[in-house]
Amino acid sequence: DSGVTQTPKHLITATGQRVTLRCSPRSGDLSVYWYQQSLDQGLQFLIQYYNGEERAKGNILERFSAQQFPDLHSELNLSSLELGDSALYFCASSRSSAGQGQETQYFGPGTRLLVL
Amino acid sequence: AQTVTQSQPEMSVQEAETVTLSCTYDTSESNYYLFWYKQPPSRQMILVIRQEAYKQQNATENRFSVNFQKAAKSFSLKISDSQLGDTAMYFCAFMKNFGNEKLTFGTGTRLTIIP
Numbered sequence: 001d002s003g004v005t006q007t008p009k010h011l012i013t014a015t016g017q018r019v020t021l022r023c024s025p026r027s028g029d030l031s032v033y034w035y036q037q038s039l040d041q042g043l044q045f046l047i048q049y050y051n052g053e054e055r056a057k058g059n060i061l062e063r064f065s066a067q068q069f070p071d072l073h074s075e076l077n078l079s080s081l082e083l084g085d086s087a088l089y090f091c092a093s094s095r096s097s098a099g100q101g102q103e104t105q106y107f108g109p110g111t112r113l114l115v116l
Numbered sequence: 117a118q119t120v121t122q123s124q125p126e127m128s129v130q131e132a133e134t135v136t137l138s139c140t141y142d143t144s145e146s147n148y149y150l151f152w153y154k155q156p157p158s159r160q161m162i163l164v165i166r167q168e169a170y171k172q173q174n175a176t177e178n179r180f181s182v183n184f185q186k187a188a189k190s191f192s193l194k195i196s197d198s199q200l201g202d203t204a205m206y207f208c209a210f211m212k213n214f215g216n217e218k219l220t221f222g223t224g225t226r227l228t229i230i231p
Contacts, residue, residue, distance in 0.1 A: 002162075031217065043207065056218055088159060094217065103149060103217055107161035109211040 003027065012114045014015055018079040021111045023091030025072055031055070031062050031094045032074040033105060038087035049074055050096075061113035081115045088112050118143045118210050120220035129198055136183075137193045137225045139208030145169075147213040150191045152186065155224070156204040156227050164206070168193065169213075195227075203229045 013019055023058035025032050034046040047057035049068035060066075063081075068074045088110045091095060095102035119142045129135040131196040141150070152164040167175045167184050174182050179199075182194045193203055 002160075031190075033218065035219070042223055043219075043221040044218070048218060058218055090161060091203075092161075100118075100136075103211065104151070104163060104166055105211075105217075105219060106163065109160050112159075 002106040002108065004091060004093050004106055006089075006108035006111050008111060009109065010112045010114075012116065013081060014116055015081055015083060017081050017115075019081065019113065020091045021076040021078070021089055021091075021109065021113075023074045023076070023093075023108055025091075025093030026072070026106055029093035029095055029106075030072065031096065031105075032068055032072070033092040034060075034074070034076050035107075036087045037048040037090060037110075038044075038084075041087075043090075046076070056083065078113070083115050086113055118145075118212070118220045120210050120222040122175050122206075122208055122225050124225045125223070126226045126228070128228040128230055130174050131198060131200060133197055133198055134194060134196045135210075135227065137195075137206050137227065139191045139193070139222055141189050141191065141208070143189070143210065143212075145212055149211040149213065150182075151209040151211070151219070151220075152180070152182070152191075152193045153207045153209060154202075154204045155207065156201075161207075165193065179221050198229050200229050200231060203227060 005024045030051045046060040048056040066076045090109045092105040150167045154162045179196045205224045209219040
């Protein structure tokens with residue numbers, strides 16, 4: 001158990017709908033990262049938050065957005081869903097970027113999204 | 117942009133044998149981190165080992181060790197005394213140091229341990 005929690009574990013929805021994925025980082029971790037794992041794109045970085053602020057953006061679609069709350073949990077919002085958004089969405093957390101192991105990212109169990 | 121290449125899509129080895137998974141990467145950075153993550157059938161991503169680029173000594177974690185060749189930009193993972201529980205996808209990942217901590221992953225190697 002990494003200490004990172006994600007809910008829900010599974011999500012089945014229809015095209016055009018909107019869903020919210022939730023992540024709670026390990027205790028004491030300030031950074032939260034979101035990754036998408038799909039068959040055709042592999043593991044792709046979406047976005048990073050550090051202590052409530054957006055820190056880095058990857059290949060995140062405009063239909064997707066995220067935020068990190070004062071208690072450091074994070075939510076990833078996916079809207080106008082398409083069939084191609086079906087994937088495993090991971091959240092990861094780390095202490096900081098200061099090295100000495102603090103940069104190491106620990107992953108949650110993932111949310112499996114199926115868009116029908 | 118950094119790229120990570122894992123040239124072995126699949127490998128298999130007998131239980132108790134040693135296996136080495138290859139990874140090469142491309143970067144112009146001098147300071148960075150490298151990781152191996154394991155993804156068993158449960159799909160959980162589990163950290164196996166990490167290496168700091170400025171450290172010449174190869175990292176070791178129990179039966180897992182790396183061969184880090186900075187000049188060659190190579191970062192291979194050696195699993196000794198392989199066990200059935202080592203069956204998984206293994207991903208090599210790269211992280212820049214400071215300011216951009218996203219992980220860039222390779223495409224993975226599917227490792228099967230044969231009883």
